[in-house]
Amino acid sequence: MTIPNFTRHLALAGRHAIALAAASVTLQAQAAPAAGQAGAAEPLALPAPAAGTLVAITNANIMTASHGNIMGGTILIRNGKIAEIGANVTVPAGAQVIDGRGKWVTPGIIDAHSHSANEGINEGSQSVTAEVRMEDVLRQDGISLYRQLAGGTTTVNILHGSANTIGGQNAIIKLRFGLPVDSLKFAGAPPGIKFALGENVRRTSNAQSTRYPRSRQGVEDLLRESFIGAQEYQREWDAYATTKAAWDKASARTRGPAPIAPRKDLEKDALVEVMQGKRLVYWHSYRADEILMALRISKEFGFKPNFTHILEGYKLADELAAAGATASTFADMWGYKLEAWDAIPHNAALMAERGVNVTINSDSDERARRLYQEAAKAMRFGGASEETALRMITLNAAIQMGIEKQTGSIDVGKDADIAIFNGHPFAPASRVDMTLIDGRVFFDRNTAPTLEWLMQLMRIRPRITSEDGGLR
Amino acid sequence: MRRTPLHRVVVPVVALVLSHAVAGAQSNSRDNMTGVWALTNARIETVTKGTIDRGTIVIRNGVIEAVGATITPPADAAVVDLSGKTIYPAFIDLTSSMGLPQPAAGRAGGRGAAPAPFLLPGQEPEVTTEERVVGLEPDRIIAEELRIAPADARSARDQGIGAVLVAPSRGLFRGLSALVPMRDDTAARWIVKTPVALHVGYQTVPGDYPSNLLGVIAYQRQAFYDAQRHAALMERYKANPRGMPRTAHNAELEALVPVVKGDVPAFVAANAENEILRALALGKEFGIKLTIVGAVEGFRAISALKAARPPIVTVDFPQPSQTTGWQYQYATRRDPSDSATRIAAATKAIEGNAAALNTAGVKFALASGGLAANQFMENVRKAITAGLPRQVAVEALTIRAAEAAGVDAQLGSIEAGKIANLLVMQGEALTPGSRLEGMYVDGLQYDVVPAPAAGRGGRGGRAGNPPQMREE
Secondary structure, X not given: OOHHHHHHHHHOOHHHHHHHHHHHHHHHHHHOOOOOOOOOOOOOOOOOOOOOOEEEEEEEEEEOOOOOEEEEEEEEEEOOEEEEEEOOOOOOOOOEEEEOOOOEEEEOEEEEEEOOOEOOOOOOOOOEOOOOEHHHHEOOOOHHHHHHHOOOEEEEEEOOOOXXXXXXXXXXXXXXXXXXXXXXXXXXXXXXXXXXOOOOOOOOOOOOOOOOOOOHHHHHHHHHHHHHHXXXXXXXXXXXXXXXXXXXXXXXXXXXXXXXXXXXXHHHHXXXXXXXXXXXXXXXXXXXXXXXXXXXXXXXXXXXXXEEEOOOHHHHHHHHHHOOOEEEEOOOOOOOOHHHOOOOOOXXXXXXXXXXEEEEOOOOOOHHHOHHHHHXXXXXXXXOOHHHHHHHOOHHHHHHHOOOOOOOOOOOOOEOOXXXXXXXXXOOOOOEEEEEEOOEEEEEOOOOOOHHHHHHHOOOOOOEOOOOOOEO | OOOOHHHOOOOOHHHHHHHHHHHOOXXXXXXXXXXXXXXXXXXXXXXXXXXXXXXXXXXXXXXXXXXXXXXXXXXXXXXXXXXOOEEEEOXXXXXXXXXXXXXXXXXXXXXXXXXXXXXXXXXXXXXXXXXXXXXXXXXXXXXXXXXXXXXXXXXXXXXXXXXXXXXXXXXXXXXXXXEEEOOOOOHHHHOOEOOOOEEEXXXXXXXXXXXXXXXXXXXXXXXXXXXXXXXXXXXHHHHOOOOOOOOOOOHHHHHHHHHHOOOOOEEEEEOOHHHHHHHHXXXXXXXXXXXXXXXXXXXXXXXXXXXXXXXXXXXXXXXXXXXXXXHHHXXXXXXXXXXXXXXXXXXXXXXOHHHHHXXXXXXXXXXXOOOOHHHHHHHHHHHHHOOOOHHHHHHHHOHHXXXXXXXXXXXXXXXXXXXXXXXXXXXXXXXXXXXXXXEEEOOEEEOXXXXXOXXXXXXXXXXXXXXXXXOO
C-alpha cells in the first residue's frame, strides 16, 4: 500500500484523525536528519542538542501563564533565559529563529509527581526511610523521558513511592534527555521528601505484612514518634555545638580531648530539615480525615504541607487554603481503590476556586506525555478558566515545588523552558511540535521518530474492513 | 636431567587430553618451592623493563633470583632450554570467587549469629538467633574460608592465570578479599596478600533492609559515616583510656575503619555508566580509595574514570539491550534491518570498551568479571580485535592488575625479587596462533592443557558456549 492511500484512509477514520495529523506532517519531514539514527562513533549516544545561545520564537500565540496571552508575539532567549517577550520584539541578527506562525507557546509543563527517571521507587522494607534519596538512583536514558518531552513536559518532581509513612528524599529534574545523569538535576530546587498515608502504608494489600503501622492511627503515631525522635536528635547536636564552642575557647593546656560529635543519622537529618523549613513535604493522601490529620501534624511540627493525589481535597478546600497547603491531584482518576472512591473530576477546579494552589500531576509515564489534556479536563468539569487550567500544569506546580523564580511561566529572566504546540494546547487534536529547556531544543517533531517508522518496524499495514474504508 | 614437561614432544591433542583426564585431581606440580630453575634461551617479556630477546631467568625459593641476557645458570639449577619460546609474567584475574562456598538463597551464611550491624556506642545489641545476612559482611575475611580445589586452580593456569583475587560476587558489603596463587597444594595457604580490598556492590538484602537500590546507597553512606565516627572514638580511647567510656566492640564497623582512613581500598562493582558515577560519588563523599571493578560501560564514563583510580575493567560483555541508552536506540529503529545495524554498532562499542579507555589515556587492569578462564581469554582477544593494543592488554593482565591489588612489588612483571609467576608461550601471548606451553606459580612448574580452538567451547566453558560438535 502506498503512503498517500494510507493517510487518506486514516483521514476517514474519525477518531484516528489525530494519528493522521502526526503521520502526514512527519512524512513531509523525512528529509530532515533523524535524531534516532546512531552515529558511528557513539552508537549508544542519546540525541543531546546543541546549546542555543540566542534563540527567537516569532509570531507565536504566547500563553505566559502569569500575565495573559500575547497573540502573534515573539520570545527572545539569551543564554537559556527568557530575555524579551512581546508583540514588538526585534530579533537580533544571528539568532536561531523558530517560526511560531500558527503555533501556540506555553511554559514548559511541570509534572509535580513522577517516578519516571529512577531505578528504584520504594525502599519498602521499613516504614520510615527518610535517609534514601531519589537523586542516588536517577537514570537519564529511559525512553519515557523522551516521550514526555514530546508532550511538552520539561520539569518533573521525582518522588519516592508511597509504600512508607516517611518515604525518601525527592529529586527535581529537568528532562535534559541525552545528557549525562548529573545534568538532569534542577539547580537550586529546594529539597523535598515524600510522606504517605492510608492504604499503601498500612499494607492493606499485603495480608502477610507484619510491618508497623497497620492502621491509620498507627500512621499518625509513627509520624509523631519520628518527629519527636528527630527533635531529640537535634537537641543532642545543639548540646554538642555548645560543648564544642566552650572547648574551642578553653585553654589548650587545661582542656581535655576534643568532644566527638554525635552520630550523624541520615534519616533524622532529613526530618530535622523538614522542621527547619528547609525540606518540603509531599503528602500522598486520599481521604479527608487523614488529610486533616496531616494538617495537624504539619502544624504541630511547624512545616508547610504540600499534598499529592488529595482526591478528597474538595471537601477540605477552605482548611487547605487556610493552612497555606498546596494540592496536586489527578484530573479524573477515580475508584481505583477504596480510598479513591469519593474522587470527583471537579476536585482541581473546586480547590482552586477556594484559593488553594492546585496542580494536576501524572504519577505515570503515560499521562506525563499529555498533561495539557489533563489540565483541559479542569476546564471541562470544573469550569476553570483557561489560565487557571494552564497554571495547574505550569506555574502552580513551580510554586508547589519552590522553583517559581526559575520556571513555570513565560516571564523575562526565567529559564527558557517552553512547549510549542501546533494548535491551542487544550484542543483535543493539538500536539507538541517542539520542546525547549534552557533555550535548547530537546524535542523537535521534525527530527523525531515517526509513526511511519513504527509501522514499518512492526510490519503493520492498516486493515480496511469497514464499509466507509475507515481504519479499524 | 630433571623432567622438563615443557620439552615434551608434540603429541596428538586427543592423547594429551586423555592423559590429563587420567591424571585426575592429583597434583601435577613437579617440585616444591625450594626448587631452583634456570629458564634459558627464552625471549623474555618483562613488561616493566622491556623485552630480552634471548635471556635467562633464575628461580630460587619461588622467587625470581635473576633475569637478564647474560645470566649464567647456577650450578644447582635445573636448566630448561626454552629456545623459541616467550616468557611472560603470569596473568592475574582480580574478579574471582574461586573456592568460596556457594551462597544459599536468601539469608544464610553459616558463621553463626551476629549482632545487628552499626550499633551506637552504648547501644545494646539486639538478641537475635538469625544467621548473618549474606552480602552484608564487611568483616568477612575471605582468606579464612577459602577452599580452592586443584581442578579450579588448574583451569585458571591452563589459560595463563597465575593468581586470582577472591571475593564474593554479590552483596553490598561483601568482605575483605585475598590474592591467591594458582598452586595445586591448597592455594589458600600461600595467599600473597590479605586483605586486598573491601568489596562493595549494589545488591539488596532479600526480605530485609535494604531491599532496594535506594536503601543500598543510603545504607552504605550511613555505614561510612558510622565508621568515621567509630574511628574517632577508638582513636581517642587509644590515646588515653582514663576516664573515657569504652567504645562498644563492633566487628563490622571496625572492618570499615581502615577503608574510611584510606588504608584499605574499596573495590566497588560498578558496570553501567550510572553505577560508575554513583560509586565514584561515594568515594568522593568519604575520601576513600575507591577502585571501580567492572566498568563494562566505561566508554560512557571516560572523563569520570580518567579522574579516578585506575579501574579494573572486566570483559564479561553485556548484551546491547543491557546497556545505557538502548531503550532509545530500540524505540527509534527505523525498520527491521536497522535493528541488526544498531545491535552490531552497540556490540562494537561494548567490545571496544577497553580500547576506548586506552585511547583516552585511562590506565586499567583487565579482569574476567567471573567468566570461565577460557572465555575470559577469548573476550580479551575480542577486546584486542576491537582496537586494544596487544601490549596494553598484556600490561593490563599483569602489572596493572598487580598495581590495582597493591602487589606490584611482588607480582605483575619479570624482575629480580618478584614472585616467580610466569607463563611460557609458543608465539606471542593473546594472538590467535599462540599456544600456552607451561606455567610457573611460586616457582613450581606446571603442565598446561592447550586451550581448545576458539569457538569450540571447552573445559570450564560458560553455559552459553555452543555445544561441541561430535562426529560419529
